[in-house]
Structures are given as C-alpha cells and as structure tokens.
Amino acid sequence: MEHVAKLARLALSDDEIEQFTVQLGAVLEHFASVAALDTSDVPPTSHPIPLSNVLRPDEPRPGLDREIVLGMAPEAEDGRFRVPRILAEEQ
C-alpha cells in the first residue's frame, strides 16, 4: 500500500492505509472470478467506438491567454508557474 501511495503521490495517513487495505482487498477479491476467465484468444478493448487517424488541418489558432492561466495558479512569477524547490537540500 505504501509503495502504491508513493506512486500515486498521495500522503495517506496510517488510518487510511489500514482502511484502504481492507476495502481494496474486497474489490480485488470480487475481481478474482474475472481474473480466472480464459481470455487468451480475446483482444483487449481500449476504446469502445474506435476511430483512427483523427486529424485536423495544421493551422495556428489562438491558445489560452497567459495572464488568465497564470491567474489561476497558486503561485506565479515572471510569466511562469512557481513551485517549491524540486531538489531536496541534501541533493
């Protein structure tokens, strides 16, 4: 659970980890009957209504206004998003 939480970027509490372990176990158990099906000759479906080569003319068009987009950000500076430091101090 802790490994998955790290992959999912979730700082779960100990209580949540305990609770989710039980609850997700039940869901995965429910999946067991599906896991047991022989599907070796069945192709997977990723999209129910397949469309391929969806193209549009390569014409420039206006994008979103930068000021509006940066105005939604928790923090912005010099026309860019500002975030806390990316490398920890010891690195």
Next chain:
Amino acid sequence: MSAAAGAGGGPGLTGRTAAELAALVRSGDVSAVEVTDAHLARIETLDGQVRSFLCVGADSARAAAAAVDARRARGEELGPLAGVPVAVKDMFCTTDLPTTAGSRILEGWRPPYDSTVVARLRAAGAIVIGKTNLDEFAMGSSNENSGFVPCANPWDLTRVPGGSSGGSAAAVAAGFAPLAIGTDTGGSIRQPAALCGVVGLRPTYGRVSRYGIIAYASSLDQAGPFAATVADTALLLEAMWGHDPLDSTSIPSAPEPALTRLEDGVAGLRVGVVSELADVAGIQPEVRAAVDAARNLFEKAGAEVDVVSVPSVEYGLSAYYIIAPAEASSNLARYDGERYGLRAEAAEVEAMNALTREQGFGAEVKRRIMLGTYALSAGYYDAYYGQAQRVRTLIIRDFSRAYERFDVLLAPTSPTTAFELGSKTADPLAMYLSDVCTIPTNLTGACAISVPAGLDAAGLPIGVQVLAPALGEAVLLRAARALEAGFAFTARPTLGEEAA
C-alpha cells in the same frame, strides 16, 4: 402575463416542460427573465433541504435571460431552448460559474473556457441556472461523496438521490429546472434518474463532446440529458450532441434526428429482456415487477418481446471497477497543486504534490486512485487492466449477438429504489453493486435510457432501462416514449415550504 403562464406569475412557470416554456418565450407570452426568476425563486425557497446546487448563478442567469428577451425584441431568431433554465452538473467547465467537480481540490476554480456542451446550450438559448451537486469527480452512486455536502432525494429527504449526477436528477425532480445535464461513466445519469423519478439518457460514446468536461475515466465518460419527459430529453440531447473537432473521440457522422420520430410507436420492434439483469442478485421485487410491467406495455403497443441471455454481464462490475479507477488514476494525476486549485504548503515539490492530494481529495477518490495505480503498476498491469479490457471485448461480443435478434433491450436501471443516506458509505463494494445494471452500456460504448415506471410501497420512484446499440438514440427514445405513454407516470415529490 397571459393566462397560459398561470395565475400569480412565478409559481406557474415552474413544473412545466422545456418545450412548453420555450413556446411561451417564443410567443412572447412570458419573458425569459420571468421564467428564470420563477425557477430562481423556487431554488431559493426549497433547495436548502435538497442541496441539489453547489452554486446558483442568479446574476449570470438573469443576464442570459435578458439577452434572450432582447433578441426576441429585435425580432431575431431564437434557439430551440431559448429562455429554458438548465441545471449543469459541476463537471462541465463554465466561464461564468466556478467548476469544482465536487472536490475541495478545485474549490472556487473558474475555468478559462466553456465546455462544448455548455457552449452549445448557450447558443441554443438555454439559461445556465446553476451548477449541481455530485459525487467528487463523478465517483459514486449516492452523491454522498460530494466534497461539500451530500444532496438529498426530493421524494424522501432521508434518502440518497443516486449518483454521481444526483444534484442534476434531484433538481429536475424538485422542479428547480426543467432540464439538467450530467455525465455517465458507469450509470451516473441513469441511476439517479431512476432514483429521482425522472428521465435520464446516456448517449453513445463519442456522440456528445467531452471537451471541457472534467475527465474521470476517458474510455467510459459520456455526457447526457435529464428531463421530466422523454420529449424534453430528446430536445435537450439534440442541442448537445454532434461532432466536435475539439474532442478526438467525437463521432464525425451526423446523428439521426430523434425528436421528429418520437411518436412513431413500437409496432414490430423487437425487444429483448436481459435475463441476467432482470433477475440480478438483490433486486427489489417491485423493481422486478416494473420490468414485467414494461414488457407488457411493449407487447400491448405491438412490440415483439422475448427473453435474451447476455451471460458476460456478470463480469461487468468487476471489469468496470478495474478500468475506471485505472483511467481515473491517470486523469487525476493533473491535480498536483502546481497550476490551479488547492496547494498545500511544503518545502519541496514532491511533498507538496502528495500533501495537496491528501488534503484535497476525499476518501472515495483516493480509494480509486490507489486501486487504479495498483492495477496499472509493473507486474500487475496484464492481470488486472489487461484482463478487464479483454473481458470488455467479451461483453461487447455478447451484446452484438443480442442485437442480431433484438432492436432494443429491457432491464432494470437500479436493483433497488433510493436507499437511506449513510447506509452504504462504509462498504464500497455494496455501493458499487448499485451500478450493476448500468455498467454494461458504458463498457460497450452504447446508449441507454432510464424511464420512470411508478412508485414502490414506500412512495419511492422506480426506473426501467431501455438499451440500444451504438448510435441507436432515435430508436431508444422512441421505445422510451412508448413506455412513458404506457406508465403515464406524473407523480411529483412534495417539498415542504420551510427550508430544513
């Protein structure tokens, strides 16, 4: 104001169909502002007990209504929904109202553009009256996963309205708006429609643009209409659907008109009752009886009805609860506190991401992200996500076989009527089981509709579901209209005058 608008003005304008209101506005018998004010007043008086709206756009709605009246005064052409209030699930981006997906992580966020559906509704003259309550990121079957406040069922305020589009269904049932829109990833339009006694339609995947709708599970998400009548449902659907170059999964062909052939009847139509769903485990006897009643109505109207087996539907729920969380875990990675929404304080960016998500997401969203991340993780991908996708193929094949013999299928919408608030929140799997009859349509990408079929002994609405193959909305609505005429369901919930 004319007599047609009802004595006393305002109150006489609520509880009418969208078609009636559009005709009144077009003829000039009432103004769009009067229609809007009447609905705003009803919301103001009564939504305190239902909580179907997260945000009411009184000023923006009045401004939009005034613009409709001005167009009419200038003699300009009015759209098919001119002056008709529509309640919008808070999954659709709106530039004039905050869009939260029912999540604290997006609290107060104002999108920089309108979703295609909302833009089309505005162009059709509809008045966006407010944003409706929902399960956070559309994950839930009861609206209790709302990050703000649970919505109640207008028929019994101690019960759930269904979910995830519970606020939209409740708003139509309570007469706060004649029309509403929602999204349906696993039944989130049809199940609340059934539990609230209104009509709800999930269109074919790709029929309605997903552009500007907050993404939950991209291969399953589809937007659709709610209304009190099948005709209004068709009217709203025709204002929403059609190709959108901004959505690469949008179907390029033009839809077959649905409204014009609505009254053509079902003589000779081949209807299959899906045995696995009609007799699904835990089905309430009154719901089962309603499916039989629907079968009889179809037969009386000249349809040819038989029973059909779609054996793989029993795997639908399991496949869905792998596929949807997997796609959600990917889609919701964008809520990281960097570009919009909530940001938690931390010295270093990765800790900020994780803490923001921990604080901003509710329990069900975290559960599904965890489940989806696990199902996609190295070493498990093929056993879970891959297997679920192959089972999805099996279900599609089974339905294709059924549609060789039948034009439409019949099933319950929800195994039970509305359950008590709080009764399933501790057991996610029990909650998931309320989607068992709706999920197959999402997996196959086809369309389906829930139609009110009466009330159970406790006075709670029952819904029956009609299913049609992909692109079958016209026949779907025609069949639904025949059921509606047969059931003649006209009951409406009574809401106390005093806000709770």
